[in-house]
Amino acid sequence: MLRDTIKAAQVAAMKAGDKPRLSAVRLILAKLKDKDIELRTAASVPDDDVLVVDVLQKMAKQRRESITLYEQGGRQELADTEKGELAVIEEFMPQQMGDAEVQAAIAAIIADTGAAGMKDMGKVIAELKARHGSQLDMGKASGLVKAALV
Template sequence: MLRDSIKAAQISAMKAGDKPRLAAVRLILAKLKDRDIELRTVDKKPEDDDLVIEVLQKMVKQRRESIQLFEDGGRPERAADERAELVVIEEFLPAQMSEDETKAAIESIKAETGAAGMKDMGKVMAELKARHGNQLDMGKASGWVKAALS
């Protein structure tokens, strides 16, 4: 399970004295704990690995936005800190699909569902997320689906 590998990474970072990595791993564990607390009152909880991946993907998106803002604001040292955290977070995510693989999956789904135009975008996106949600950036995939359907 992903959560166990993150906890193991925390222990190894502590033993190695790698403070930046330890801080990033602790940040991940804190976000996971926050999400667990949010889900206490929910009847149907997602599987643990799905929950961990969802939290990690959200953190990656936040880091990328922060890096861009820090660079635009002339704060390269802060952008470098965010990049270091991003590298640690991405270690725990499953391998992402390449652009070509994603476009092939979109074409496959498009053929299966009979999607012909933009009115079918929601159907294609839902199926894409159901099949490959953990392996791709849905923001980028949305643009590729639009292009495939137009």
Template sequence: MLRDDLKAAQINAMKAKDKERLAAVRLILAKVKDRDIELRTGETPADDDAMIIEVLQKMGKQRRESITMYRDGGREELAAAEEAELAVIEEFLPQQMGEGETKAAIEAIKTDLGATGMKDMGKVMAELKARHGAQLDMSKASALVKASLS
């Protein structure tokens, strides 16, 4: 389970005295715990790993945006710190699909749904997320779907 992998990574980072990695793993575990608390009031999630992957994807997206902003502002040292955190976050994410694989998946979904134009974009995106959500950056996939349907 992914949660166990995160806890093991935390212990290994402590033993190795790797402060940066330890801080990043603790940050991930804190976000997962926050999400656990949020979900206590709602329905129980069916898949714990899916919830953790969702949290990791959100954290990765935030880091990428921060890196861009820091670079635009000339704060290279802060961008480097964010990149280090992003590298740790990406270690726990499943292997992401390449652009070619993503395009092939989009075409398969378009064929299955009979999607022809932009009016079908919502259906295609929903199906793409259902089938391949953990393996895709949905913002990049959105641009590919839009290009494919126009």
């Protein structure tokens, strides 16, 4: 379903003549095609929407890192291009949880699993990813889990 939405966005961008948006949507579709090819030999293939969200999260993370590096290097025009691509990528991602929601989810998981210290961090992260993986940035979440378990 999400893949169909992205394809429809490609058609709409072509009709509107929006070249930057069209370019970003084509990048997304190319990454999805690469992932499909990679999974041809896999033993089990995840649900299509889960696959698409995973690809989008990786692309968004790459864009954020690139923006930071370009801004540090004084290449604002490249950073602006990456920001445009990031905005298009984020349009297709599920609504992300806020910090308060993430902290509440972490507290609930810690209570459910009985995690007591840093030795249980892996268990908490795994459960958090299983329950809310598509709705949060795991990089930020791991810092919040670490803070909650100290």
